[in-house]
Amino acid sequence: MESSITEHDLHKSFRSPPRRRRSTFFERRDSLVPQPLSENVDLNLCIKATDNKEKHNQDLLRYYNKLLDEKEQWKKEVKNRRNKYHDLKQQYQIAAKAPNRSRLSYSALSNDDIEFLKAKVGISKLVDSQLKLHKSIKQTYALFRRATELDDIILSNSEDKVKKITEHILDNSTLEPDV
Structure with missing residues (x-):
């Protein structure tokens, strides 16, 4: 009978997995990395x-x-x-x-x-005067730019006339220029 019990236990052990042991994962282990010595720290x-x-x-x-x-x-x-x-x-x-x-x-x-x-009434007057000032500044700038353009035109025209007169005088003079 004893042999039959052991056979029965053997068959039972094949059918069910072995009993689980407590995990050793969280147990403290020695690290693979060497721990710093107190004298090296x-x-x-x-x-x-x-x-x-x-x-x-x-x-x-x-x-x-x-x-x-x-x-x-x-x-x-x-x-x-x-x-x-x-x-x-x-x-x-x-x-x-x-x-x-x-x-x-x-x-x-x-x-x-x-x-x-x-004071809102005064603001509308202020805005109007600012707009007028801005418009007059733009007009003044445009007039100044046009005046400088006309000044350049008059200057170049005067230089051309002086040059023509000088050439005419040199061409028609009886005296020879000193060279």
């Missing part, structure tokens, strides 16, 4: 490396904080502008619906905006 290099890492981490943290501050500032600015735009839009809709076309209220505007709107 330069402590100054280690200290410099850690100092550089700390400085780098501090710089990154400072930059991150600056970016966060800037992000918060942009959020506030967008919110302020959105609120101002919304108020102006509501005022415009109210004024557009009003039958007497009443003026917009200045409650949503800052003092600078109000001063700008009040």
Whole structure:
């Protein structure tokens, strides 16, 4: 009977895989690369490396904080502008619906905006005078360019006449030129 049990165990072992052992992958092993000896390690290099890492981490943290501050500032600015735009839009809709076309209220505007709107009449005059000045400068430049062209034409024409007169005098003179 003992032999039959062992045969049975043998047949059983062929049918099922052997029991798994615990993995040895995570066990500590000696590395193939030689470990640095404590006498070969330069402590100054280690200290410099850690100092550089700390400085780098501090710089990154400072930059991150600056970016966060800037992000918060942009959020506030967008919110302020959105609120101002919304108020102006509501005022415009109210004024557009009003039958007497009443003026917009200045409650949503800052003092600078109000001063700008009040001075708007002067701006149109300023723009007109700027356009006139620009047009007169262009005309003056065109006249100056044409004057220099005419000056060149008159100068070359005068030189041609002087040259013809000089040639005529030399051709018709009785005195021989000194050569």
